[in-house]
Amino acid sequence: MRKNKTSNKKKVVVIFFLCAGLLLVLAGRLVYLMVFRSDYYSEKADDLHERERDIKAARGKILDANGTVLAANKTVCTISVIHSQVKEPEKVIAMLVKELGITEEAARKRVEKRSSIERVKTNVEKDVGDRIRAYGFAGVKVDEDFKRYYPYDELASKVLGFTGGDNQGIIGLEVKYDEILQGINGKILTTTDARGIELSEIGESRVEPIAGYNLQISLDMNIQEYCQQAALKVMEEKQADSVSVLLMNPQNGEIYACVNVPEFNLNEPFTLNTDVDTSGMTDEEVQDLRNRMWRNACINDTYEPGSTFKIITMSAGLEEGVVTPQDTFSCPGYKIVEDRRIHCHKRAGHGAETFVQGAQNSCNPVFIEVGLRLGVDNYYKYxxxxxxxxxxxxDLPGEAATIMHKKENIGQVELATISFGQSFQITPIQLATTVSSLINGGTRVTPHFGVQVMDDDGNLVKTLKYDTKKNIISEETSETVRTILETVVSEGSGKNAYIEGYTIGGKTATSQTLPRSANKYISSFLGFTPAENPTVLGLLVINNPQGVYYGGTIAAPVMKDIFENVLPYLGIEKAEVPDAEPSEEAQNS
Known part of the structure; x- marks a missing residue:
């Protein structure tokens, strides 16, 4: 008996201590949850009783050089439904079908879905949103929002770019400067009971959105519009595939115009700008057409520059001292390099000529000789x-790189063809930038659109800065290059770009695309003015013109027309100079 009592006491003590230990563990857990995890569970409780809706921030505007708005915002609405609050589902479904133009099946799916809030449609026109709000249906929410709007439709479409449904940039400046333009979204907070019904007596609280900053760019709407018209005109006249125009300041890299026709409508960016029948195409094939439509040929595509590249050969040869303006050459119409006969555009030859005359005549053998004098090592160095x-x-996405032979793969023939702009590819922006740097005294500039960032009150937030590299060529060589190129326009193959009263330097080009057997050509002209101190440089590229395709014949006159209208607008007045009589030298470059 005594043994049983002792045993029972031990059991009671063990159970007591077990219970005490369990209570201590529970108390410790309670303290941990209440003290150390209180913030977490407080948020969880709030989440159960709070409903959150975004208020989109107004995206910053894009302004041209004169402050004209090129990308703005228009007020639109987002329509949502809250299942737990809808009292007349059939009426709500009928209303959504009528006002939003969606199918009954789609509307029913949204209204009957048991979720805290279901978005029905975004980017709804404000007048439609106002009508929906006027119905007064419980459970239907109309929130005002912003949609990107482009006042000039196709103007500079491949530069500005556009935004998606989430108001984030997709291409162009819209994506490059997305962080600056985007802003910070606000929120609408409402409190609900356990069933998800909003408590009207508590109301809603708002965290107001913060608008994005505005971006001012160097592009001038008036210059862009005129260049775009000129490009469209020559594209139609020559039945060309496309035409690109670049106009920039060679002193600082600011771009005044960047045209790539055909452009597309920024307010309908997914609508193709051609009459292609897409009915039998897959989604991937249609998207590929859109991607091609959105490409900025000046930045994203490479081409063989042809004779405009002779400016680079000229600059390297003069800087290295392997040629002088007075050097004489003989052109029989070709030059033999190793086992290859490389022809001049003038098969009969130019005969005896100085280096300056060779530039005026766009003579291939002259520039082949300069390239060979430089040699592979020196040419590659430059x-x-x-x-x-x-x-x-x-400052645009997707810039393509130069496609060039590896140094060890450049033989004499490759060096010869490179010297007059064939057998490699560069982008138009690379050519324009490099020539700018060679004629501005030798400072390599960074081409750009962005100039400054401002708030909505016009206060300066940030001035954008860009890298430069000085002394890529001497001032003396730069001056000589400008002088020679001025004679190309006043006396040589660029005569169709000559404007009385202006000193214009430039170079024509006619290059053949690959495969050569297709007989497709690219005609171009690069010009700058004033020749003695350039402040405007223009590059025009005509892709696959029909009929006459020589750069001096069809590209130079277009650039002349652009300069005649743009230069006075920029305040560059004609100087009193003696009349010049351009020579009758061939324009086939």
């Missing part, structure tokens, strides 16, 4: 020194 083997760093 390629690197001038910045041709790196990207320009322009």
């Amino acid at each position: 390629f690197e020194q001038f910045g041709l083997l790196t990207k320009t760093g322009i």
Whole structure:
């Protein structure tokens, strides 16, 4: 008996201590949850009783050089439904079908879905949103929102770019400067009971959105519009596939115009700008057409520059001292390099000529000789020194790099063809930037659109800065290059770009695309003015013109027309100079 009592006491003590230990563990857990995890469970409780809706921030505007708005916002609405609050589901469904133009099946799916809040449609026109709000249906929410709007539709479409449904940039400046333009979204907070019904007596609280900053760019709407009209005109006249125009300041890299026709409508960016029948195409094929439509040929695509590249060969040869303006050459209509006969555009030859005359005549044998005098090592050195083997760093996405032979793969024939702009490819922006740097005294500039960032009250937030690299060529060589190129326009193959009263330097080009058997050509002209101190440089590229395709014949006159209208607008007045009589030298370059 005594033994049983002792045993029972031990059991009671063990159970007591077990219970005490369990209570201590529970108390410790309670203290941990109440003290150390209180914030977490407080948030969880709030989540159960709070409903949150975003208020989109107004995206910053994009302004041209004169402050004209090129990208703005328009007020639209987002329509949502809250299942637990809808009292007349059939009426709500009928209303959504009528006002939003959606199917009954789609409307029913949204209304009957048991979720805290279901978005029915975004980017609804404000007048439609106002009508929906006027119905007064419980459980239907109409929130005002912003949609990107482009007042000039197709103007500079491939530069500005556009935004998606989430108001984030997709291409162009819209994506490059997305962080600056985007802003910070606000929120609408409402409190609900356990069933998800909003408590009207508590009301809703708002966290107001913060608008994005505005971006002012160097592009001038008036210059862009005129260049776009000129490009469209020559594209139609020559039945060309496309035409690109670049106009920039060679002193600082600011771009006044960047045209790539055909452009597309920024307010309907997914609508193709051609009459292609897409009915039998897959979604991938249609998207590929859109991607091609959105490409900025000046930045994203490479081409063989042809004779405009002779400016680079000229600059390297003069800087290295392997040629002088007075050097004489003989052109029989071709030059034999190793086992290859490389022809001049003038098969009969130019005969005896100085280096300056060779430039005026756009004579291939002259520039082949300069390239061969430089040699592979020196030529490649200048390629690197001038910045041709790196990207320009322009503030647009997707810039293509130069496609060039590896140094060890360049033989005499490759060197000869490179010297007059064939057998490699660069982008138009790379050519324009490099030539700008060679004629501005030798400072490599970064081409760009962005100038400054401002708030909505016009206060300066930030001035955008860009890298430069000085002394890529001497001032003396730069001056000589400008002088020679001025004679190309006043006396040589660029005569169709000559404007009385202006000193214009430039170079024509006619290059053949690959495969050569297709007989497709690219006609171009690069010009700048005033020749003695350039402040405007223009590059025009006509892709696959029909009929006459020589750059001096069809591209130079277009640039002349652009200069005649743009230069006075920029305040560059004609000077009193003696009349010049351009020579009758061939324009086939």
